[in-house]
Amino acid sequence: MSTTEDETEMDATVIVVGGGPAGLSAALFAQKNGLETTVFDTDETWMHKAHLFNYLGIGSVGGSEFMATARQQVDDFGTDRRQGEEVTSVEGDGDGFVVETDDGTYEADYVILATGANRDLAADLECAFTDEDLVDVDVDMETSVDGVYATGAMVRPEEWQAAIAVGDGAAAALNILSSEKGEYYHDFDVPADAARVFGEHVAE
Numbered sequence: 001m002s003t004t005e006d007e008t009e010m011d012a013t014v015i016v017v018g019g020g021p022a023g024l025s026a027a028l029f030a031q032k033n034g035l036e037t038t039v040f041d042t043d044e045t046w047m048h049k050a051h052l053f054n055y056l057g058i059g060s061v062g063g064s065e066f067m068a069t070a071r072q073q074v075d076d077f078g079t080d081r082r083q084g085e086e087v088t089s090v091e092g093d094g095d096g097f098v099v100e101t102d103d104g105t106y107e108a109d110y111v112i113l114a115t116g117a118n119r120d121l122a123a124d125l126e127c128a129f130t131d132e133d134l135v136d137v138d139v140d141m142e143t144s145v146d147g148v149y150a151t152g153a154m155v156r157p158e159e160w161q162a163a164i165a166v167g168d169g170a171a172a173a174l175n176i177l178s179s180e181k182g183e184y185y186h187d188f189d190v191p192a193d194a195a196r197v198f199g200e201h202v203a204e
């Protein structure tokens, strides 16, 4: 399912390591807009310990319930979500990446790290770190290594909220989409898109 009618050919591939709010947000934006996206996740997200009253637009939701909806959402757009498969190594640079798990070897043009506070893969990739031992990123979440993005707690000293993690993932994916398109990419949908996708099921 895709709601976006952008004419640009998107043949790049994206691997997201970590399937919490940051990783699934990145996957949603990437796959929805035509990038072949794979997510690896070991399901140790902090969301299983949380109940959200501070996610704008949602009055109250259990963290695990939020994750179930998020997983369904990325699955509906065709993301290859590999639940329970741990990434053991990532190698490469802007010319492409090789990702290893116990089950296989995978290749991608871009890697988005979304492993919560765990910074090990960023260190292995030789991403630059700040004086506070955080992964150093720009506002688009791109690290010092071309094609590698970092999100969530690994890039922030304390602002550890789901809404911020979701924004990080979205920013990373949109930056990749802009790189591929060669100009700023806008993931904008309008009511007619909802009517086209969901037909008579669209809420008034």
Ligand SMILES: Cc1cc2nc3c(=O)[nH]c(=O)nc-3n(C[C@H](O)[C@H](O)[C@H](O)COP(=O)(O)OP(=O)(O)OC[C@H]3O[C@@H](n4cnc5c(N)ncnc54)[C@H](O)[C@@H]3O)c2cc1C
Binding pocket: 017, 018, 019, 020, 021, 022, 023, 040, 041, 042, 043, 044, 045, 046, 047, 048, 049, 050, 051, 052, 053, 054, 055, 085, 086, 087, 088, 114, 115, 116, 117, 118, 151, 152, 153, 160, 161, 162, 163, 165
């Ligand atoms: C007790 C508690 C209460 C909280 N309450 C709130 C709240 O009220 N509101 C709020 O906004 N936030 C709350 N939070 C914080 C919120 O849960 C986090 O901000 C959010 O989960 C961060 O999302 P993330 O995607 O960056 O990381 P995470 O949710 O930590 O997800 C990282 C994922 O990466 C996976 N992973 C790690 N390494 C690998 C690997 N090598 N291969 C594959 N997968 C890997 C992990 O298993 C995990 O599933 C709370 C947290 C806690 C602990």
